[in-house]
Structure formats: C-alpha cells, structure tokens
Amino acid sequence: MSRRPSAFSALIAVDKPAGMTSHDVVSRVRRAVGERRVGHAGTLDPAATGVLVVGIGQATKLLGMLTLDRKGYRATISLGAETTTDDAEGEVVASAEVGPELLDAGRAGREVAALVGEHDQVPPAYSAVSVGGRRAYDAARSGEALELAPRRVRVHGADLVAVLPEQRAWVVDLDVSKGTYVRSIARDLGRALGCRAHVGSLRRVFSGPVSLVDCLSLDELEAGGADLVRERCLDPVAVLGLPARELAVTEIADVSCGRRLDARDEAPGRVALTFGGGLAGIWRREGRFLVCETNFPQAIEGVRP
Structure with a gap:
C-alpha cells in the first residue's frame, strides 16, 4: 500500500x-x-x-x-566513582578518593584544557555501537562484554566552567567531533587522574549549525x-551547508522529471535547488550540467533568502 x-x-x-x-x-x-x-x-x-x-x-x-560534524556539550563530570554506563544512571563499579588538588580551579582548568586534540576512544559498554550485528547495550544488559574497538575522535575545544567542591564535580564545555562519547571522556579522565569519574549531567548545546x-x-x-x-x-539549505540555486518557473517541469539542467556558476559538487521558499531537490554538478541526486516531490519548507 x-x-x-x-x-x-x-x-x-x-x-x-x-x-x-x-x-x-x-x-x-x-x-x-x-x-x-x-x-x-x-x-x-x-x-x-x-x-x-x-x-x-x-x-x-x-x-x-x-x-553535523561537530557537537557541543555542557557536561558535569562527577569525580570519585566510575559506573557501568559511565553516567549517573549506572551502578558504581569503582571508586577512589578525590584529592583536594583536583578541586582547585587552576589544576582542573589545566586538565580540561589538555583534553583538546585527537584521541583513540573506546565507546561505553552501554552504547549503540554494533559488533557483529549486535548492539553493545543489548550485550551489556545480558551481562556479556563485547570487545569494542577504539575510534579516532577529536576534541576541538574544552573549557572549565566551574568547580563544584561540595559535589566533587567539574562543569565543562566541550566541542567535539561527530561520534565522540562524552561519557568516555569522563571515564578516561577519571582513570588518568586516579580518582575515577562519570558524567553526572549532559546537555547538548549545538549540533553542527543548530543550537x-x-x-x-x-x-x-x-x-x-x-x-x-x-x-x-x-532552513534546510543552511543546515545542509550547501550552495543554493533558485529555480526559474520554466525549469520546474524539467526538475520534476529529473532532466539535467545547464549549470550556471555552480562549483562541482552538490547544490540545493530551491523554489518559493522550499527545497525542491539536491542535485550535483557534473561537467556543464546539474544532474538529479534527490528530488522532494513535496518541497521541504523553511528556505530563507
């Protein structure tokens, strides 16, 4: 049907x-x-x-x-305990003392700043990563331990917002590459500091150009x-990050049928075809022509001048 x-x-x-x-x-x-x-x-x-x-x-x-290659988060990193899920939802599996030096803003700021750069990161046991067709979180809930391969991630920015001594926690802002797990950052940081840690709270503040x-x-x-x-x-064109071409009325029939268009000044690669405030299709320049990659029979609303 x-x-x-x-x-x-x-x-x-x-x-x-x-x-x-x-x-x-x-x-x-x-x-x-x-x-x-x-x-x-x-x-x-x-x-x-x-x-x-x-x-x-x-x-x-x-x-x-x-x-959406970069994502921004404000995270509370709770020191002193590591959990099964690497956040506050899990059970504590390891704990350690939190020395007073770790609640000093200067020391905390230096440790957070040192997170910037590329890292090989192992995803949390409770994650949507698939191994052999099985989700890691399904295996973890069954008491199994899947071997999760490390993945290369990048921390573009890391700033200390506050130290919360009574809660034994740091509040940090992170700008990270797609696929980065903040829970893994907290877990690995706690291990490196010798105090264990997990994410106490997490708020995504931007995803690509969307905030x-x-x-x-x-x-x-x-x-x-x-x-x-x-x-x-x-605006779908802005979120996609594509150059736009506003269609003439005389081009609509050809676009609807997927007939190639003469290119104007479009660069090689994808271009968003728009008409009357809607996204009509995503086409690609090949040589002297634009060819159809995807058309939207019902235009996607929200295109702005």
Whole structure:
C-alpha cells in the first residue's frame, strides 16, 4: 500500500528533556503535528538534554545527509566513582578518593584544557555501537562484554566552567567531533587522574549549525502544532551547508522529471535547488550540467533568502 502524502515537510530542532529516549521525542512530535513520517538525527542518551534535529515528512530524507560534524556539550563530570554506563544512571563499579588538588580551579582548568586534540576512544559498554550485528547495550544488559574497538575522535575545544567542591564535580564545555562519547571522556579522565569519574549531567548545546536558540520544547510543539513548526522550522539549505540555486518557473517541469539542467556558476559538487521558499531537490554538478541526486516531490519548507 502506498504511503499517503505528508501534510507538510520540515526540519525542526527540539530541546530534548531528560528521561526520554530520542525515539520517545519522535513519538511526541508525531502526535503534536499529526504526521507519521518523523525521524531524528544524532541520538541523545535518555539522561541527556538539548539539541535534537528532527525531520518531518520529506525532510526525513535529509537526516542521513546532515553532517553535523561537530557537537557541543555542557557536561558535569562527577569525580570519585566510575559506573557501568559511565553516567549517573549506572551502578558504581569503582571508586577512589578525590584529592583536594583536583578541586582547585587552576589544576582542573589545566586538565580540561589538555583534553583538546585527537584521541583513540573506546565507546561505553552501554552504547549503540554494533559488533557483529549486535548492539553493545543489548550485550551489556545480558551481562556479556563485547570487545569494542577504539575510534579516532577529536576534541576541538574544552573549557572549565566551574568547580563544584561540595559535589566533587567539574562543569565543562566541550566541542567535539561527530561520534565522540562524552561519557568516555569522563571515564578516561577519571582513570588518568586516579580518582575515577562519570558524567553526572549532559546537555547538548549545538549540533553542527543548530543550537539551543533554534529549539522548540515539546510543550511548545504540542501547544502550537503544525503552525508553530512552519513558523520555527530550520532552513534546510543552511543546515545542509550547501550552495543554493533558485529555480526559474520554466525549469520546474524539467526538475520534476529529473532532466539535467545547464549549470550556471555552480562549483562541482552538490547544490540545493530551491523554489518559493522550499527545497525542491539536491542535485550535483557534473561537467556543464546539474544532474538529479534527490528530488522532494513535496518541497521541504523553511528556505530563507
């Protein structure tokens, strides 16, 4: 049976609350806007909050195209204990004393600054990493230990925001590459310092070009529905980071049929074709022509001048 057409198509950013999975957010968005075709990019752990990019209707096709190569977090790193999940949700598996020197802002700031650079990072045992077709978190819940291979990640920026002596914790801002686990950063930092550590709280403050100021709360979405989405949706061309070409009326029929277009001054590579405030397709320059890579039968809303 064919899928019914979407009522509208758009990208939005949601400020995910704590205690929900990213899929829970998708379910709430579906109900709020009355659209079944909804997906998300860049999973957040249930305990984490902050920026979650969500696609509605045809915009779900964009989710796999979004690079979102850098992500920003504000994390509370709790010193003195390592947990099964590397965050506050897990059981303590190792603990150690936290010396007073680690609660000195100068020492803490130097340790945090030293995180900047490339690292080989082993993902947490409770993560969505797949080994032999099995998710690490499924194996961990069954009491099995999967051998997780290290991956190369980069910390672009790391700053100490505050030291919380009574909580034996540091608050830090991190700018990291896609695929970096902040929980692993906390775990490895605690081991290096000899005090053990885990993430006490985590908030994603940006994902690629999308930040908290772009986000809607679920309560706002449920109150405003599709009208609010149309008002506050993301510009899909800006999020993709592509050059744009506004189509002439005479080109619409050719684009709809996937017929190649004469290139203008577009550089080699992808280009976003727009028309009347919507994203009509993503094409690619090959030689003297633009050729179709993906068309959106229902234009994705939100393109701004």
